[in-house]
Amino acid sequence: MGLLNTTPKKTTEEITEVEIDIIENILSHVMDPEIEIDIVNLGLIYELDYDGKKTVDVEMTLSTPACPLSDAIVASVKESIKQKYEDFKVNVKLVFEPQWHAGMITEAGKLMLGM
């Protein structure tokens, strides 16, 4: 089987991109329990980085700084990534600048909100 595998080897950068796509897909299953839309379509993820060495950095916000569920959402981000990548380190940084606004919601998210 291995001898017949003609797929060219991926570069480190390509692997990182693939991992980021997978991680983004994982995060698109993390729901904001109140708004009932996933955090990717809500536009809550500001930055997503994977260093290729098992460390993921997520910079994200919340729809309101007063959100009483913030810890639960952050825990959900970390745990859902660790479900697939058990030995990864996930750093989540909550930021409120720039302040989240409606323009950050994706088209799919707007449809879900009935906007």
Next chain:
Amino acid sequence: MNGLQTANAPSSKIVVPHFIAGGISFLVVALLLALSTPELVGTYYDNKLIAITHIAILGWASMMVFGALYQLIPVVYETSLYSEKLGQVTFWLFAISILALSYSFWVASFTNLLIYSSILMFFSLLLFIINLHLTYRKTKKPNIQSKFINTGIYWLAATELLGTLIALNFKYNFLTDIHLHYLKIHAHLGLVGWFLLLIIGAASILIPMFMISHKLNEKKLSYAYYFINIGLLALSLDWLFLQSKIGVYIYWLIIGVGILFFLSYVKDAYTGRLRRKLDVGLKYTVISVIVLIVPLITALYLLLTNDTTPFISRLGTFYGFSIIFGVISMLIFGQTYKTLPFIIWLDRYQNYVGKYKTPLPRELYSEKLADYQYYGYLIAVFLLSIGILIKQSIILQTGSILLIIVALLNFINILLMVLHKTKVEELPKYK
């Protein structure tokens, strides 16, 4: 705000008993109202009506508000509650005081049991006030919402102090004016000072948060804060020491302008909201805010009229009814559906999030029952209002039976939430 308030969240052991006791109290209020329909069209200071009012205000509304406040404090004050233990002691002392106080009104034991139960109530509320005040002192950056809530707590202290003095006066007779005069001040300190400020403080956080509204003009809230407090302070001092004829109109206007600033703030949140579809909790909330206009107009009519007809007396009852059932209870029902599911959800599922598929907070109660309860409550309040105003017992009886059904539906949904058992499913596998 730092967005990490869950770490400051109180244990559900302190919050949940308040919601259960509140649900039971509303059921008791509905049953007693059904038994007291003749008193509803009599004088508003009837001892049974006063008993029901105190169960509604203390057992139902304040109990629910205390529970919600313990949960909301970390969000508004950005710090944890000063003492959870003190909160637990307060709960039991408060519950016993409500039973004793309401019973003493119901059996008209004004010179005996009422004295002791009022003193007990005074101390239980004092513990609550101390706990919240010490929590407020821990907050680093007081905001307009925390100012509303904290000032509301001072008004609660004033309300309770006057209430205890009225109770003591039944036996020792040291106050210079008639009881009804002080009862009027006591009621306004409680309804405007405690509840209205609290409602504005809590609603101005929760409404934009749940409707997803941004960039609201908080200056409107500041104006509302100063207008309402100055108006109420002037009104109380005037009633206590001057009893001027013209002053009350000016104070009514000042308080009214304050309320209009708040309504304008809510209107901005409503029109600028991202969440177009309102769930049952938000529907109650919007209606309760609109209904605020009803007691405001009724108060003006009562001020302008010199009549002492039975209709005017019933209008006085309707005035109190519209505040307690049209505004306060409406908002509490709404906010119960917006807070209790999250409190229970956090308690049951915060260790499972991300690892398993968890239900959504709204799936912890029956949405169908909540809808029936919502429409039933609107009809019940409408029927009881009409019944009081036109003195029609069949309408009052129908309304009060409907209110019992509403109270049962409310209690069933509270039980569904607090008795919810953790249920999780495996997450889909990512490839």
